[in-house]
Amino acid sequence: MSLTATTTKALRSDARRNREQLVASARELIAREGPGVSVEEITQHAGLGMGTLYRHFATKDELIDAVLEDAFAELVELARQAAAEEDAWTGLTTFLEQALARHVANRGLKDVLASREHGRRRAEAMRTRIRPFLRGLIERAQAQGTLRSDFTSEDLPLLFWTAGRVIETTATVAPDYWRRYLGLLLDGLRADAATALPQPPLTRAQLARAAGRHES
Amino acid sequence: MSLTATTTKALRSDARRNREQLVASARELIAREGPGVSVEEITQHAGLGMGTLYRHFATKDELIDAVLEDAFAELVELARQAAAEEDAWTGLTTFLEQALARHVANRGLKDVLASREHGRRRAEAMRTRIRPFLRGLIERAQAQGTLRSDFTSEDLPLLFWTAGRVIETTATVAPDYWRRYLGLLLDGLRADAATALPQPPLTRAQLARAAGRHES
DNA sequence: CGATAAACGGAGTGGACACTCCGCTTTATG
DNA sequence: CATAAAGCGGAGTGTCCACTCCGTTTATCG
Numbered sequence: 001m002s003l004t005a006t007t008t009k010a011l012r013s014d015a016r017r018n019r020e021q022l023v024a025s026a027r028e029l030i031a032r033e034g035p036g037v038s039v040e041e042i043t044q045h046a047g048l049g050m051g052t053l054y055r056h057f058a059t060k061d062e063l064i065d066a067v068l069e070d071a072f073a074e075l076v077e078l079a080r081q082a083a084a085e086e087d088a089w090t091g092l093t094t095f096l097e098q099a100l101a102r103h104v105a106n107r108g109l110k111d112v113l114a115s116r117e118h119g120r121r122r123a124e125a126m127r128t129r130i131r132p133f134l135r136g137l138i139e140r141a142q143a144q145g146t147l148r149s150d151f152t153s154e155d156l157p158l159l160f161w162t163a164g165r166v167i168e169t170t171a172t173v174a175p176d177y178w179r180r181y182l183g184l185l186l187d188g189l190r191a192d193a194a195t196a197l198p199q200p201p202l203t204r205a206q207l208a209r210a211a212g213r214h215e216s
Numbered sequence: 217m218s219l220t221a222t223t224t225k226a227l228r229s230d231a232r233r234n235r236e237q238l239v240a241s242a243r244e245l246i247a248r249e250g251p252g253v254s255v256e257e258i259t260q261h262a263g264l265g266m267g268t269l270y271r272h273f274a275t276k277d278e279l280i281d282a283v284l285e286d287a288f289a290e291l292v293e294l295a296r297q298a299a300a301e302e303d304a305w306t307g308l309t310t311f312l313e314q315a316l317a318r319h320v321a322n323r324g325l326k327d328v329l330a331s332r333e334h335g336r337r338r339a340e341a342m343r344t345r346i347r348p349f350l351r352g353l354i355e356r357a358q359a360q361g362t363l364r365s366d367f368t369s370e371d372l373p374l375l376f377w378t379a380g381r382v383i384e385t386t387a388t389v390a391p392d393y394w395r396r397y398l399g400l401l402l403d404g405l406r407a408d409a410a411t412a413l414p415q416p417p418l419t420r421a422q423l424a425r426a427a428g429r430h431e432s
Numbered sequence: 433c434g435a436t437a438a439a440c441g442g443a444g445t446g447g448a449c450a451c452t453c454c455g456c457t458t459t460a461t462g
Numbered sequence: 463c464a465t466a467a468a469g470c471g472g473a474g475t476g477t478c479c480a481c482t483c484c485g486t487t488t489a490t491c492g
Binding site for chain 3: 230231255269270
């Protein structure tokens with residue numbers, strides 16, 4: 001019986017060391033190259049065999065999920081801090097800025113959040129923990145008259161989907177161009193810019209279903 | 217010697233028939249499923265063999281390019297009509313709306329324009345023909361005081377990249393949700409919404425280089 | 433130290449997919 | 463209608479990957 005939350009079954013010392021080495025290598029490669037790196041590259045970089053990887057992680061996705069644990073925790077912390085801001089508009093926009101800056105620095109993070117394909121468990125837990133903070137910010141910003149009143153928290157993924165696309169397209173050529181996009185978009189989110197929108201937001205159910213799709 | 221522009225070497229009758237059948241099948245499948253459909257599916261749907269496909273098209277990308285020829289022509293026509301609009305803001309926004317509606321109806325079109333990977337030749341030609349129309353619209357809309365003055369034609373791809381993402385994520389679940397996104401974005405493009413942007417637009421060279429990247 | 437269970441390495445498997453090769457079939461022509 | 467050239471079909475090839483299997487190595491404990 002162990003004290004750690006994840007019921008670790010007391011790994012042999014070499015096994016623990018190797019597991020850590022694997023996660024470290026994967027973290028580095030996935031942040032730089034994205035989740036597309038082959039498992040072979042990861043094991044080679046770690047100086048270990050494939051068998052070792054699959055002893056510790058049932059699938060590549062599980063490894064990715066584990067690798068991003070820290071990045072997810074950091075996003076939750078950013079949301080927590082943002083929610084503490086007096087001015088909700090400032091809180092919301094700084095959260096967006098900081099979260100997207102993390103996306104630029106960590107390709108794996110961006111791709112996983114964009115696709116919902118990889119590493120589902122921890123990613124989903126993170127979403128659940130962040131949601132109330134952002135929902136609160138949105139409500140407060142609307143009450144303070146800074147955020148347009150027809151924007152809902154179900155529209156938030158939109159910002160990450162689209163900014164993610166801008167980042168992946170321009171990161172290597174103009175790594176800060178996404179800030180221009182965010183500026184444009186934020187100008188459309190201000191209460192005083194608002195014009196009636198032609199479509200309702202997604203429902204929570206639609207948002208959940210929008211997950212699976214992707215390809216190409 | 218033939219009269220058609222593309223120097224067709226007088227195909228045998230069955231060959232021409234098969235080529236057309238191939239393009240027709242590919243058009244249908246690519247519009248519905250995207251350029252990810254396998255060449256095998258295409259040839260099977262056409263009732264022909266792989267050899268036949270590769271007799272007519274050197275690569276899959278060349279087939280895709282050929283298949284989208286009509287869709288490209290339609291976009292050029294839309295741009296031409298939009299440029300004739302008296303009110304440039306209306307022209308610009310209707311062009312965006314109509315072009316994006318085509319993206320929803322034709323997954324292949326969307327994916328090719330988003331990635332710049334597939335079918336380069338005709339796609340590039342189309343871009344070249346559309347550019348002056350949109351550039352003119354932007355200038356006129358700015359002169360008419362409707363479009364924010366710091367928006368440039370190099371920012372246009374941004375709209376298609378991001379709207380493309382919205383479409384691919386939500387099309388199966390809420391096929392019109394992209395209109396909500398466009399509404400939000402357009403509110404940020406209005407002259408009276410403008411706030412100073414933190415980053416310059418891409419240069420033409422950066423835009424060209426942004427092409428190659430993608431993956432995952 | 434020696435026995436034993438745990439862990440390891442990496443060649444091998446399977447599946448996907450674009451593309452090729454060549455023996456056979458069909459069209460065009462005199 | 464015969465013959466040659468054009469065209470066709472589809473099994474086969476090469477490549478890329480995630481993932482598995484099992485003979486070998488290593489930590490641990492009495």
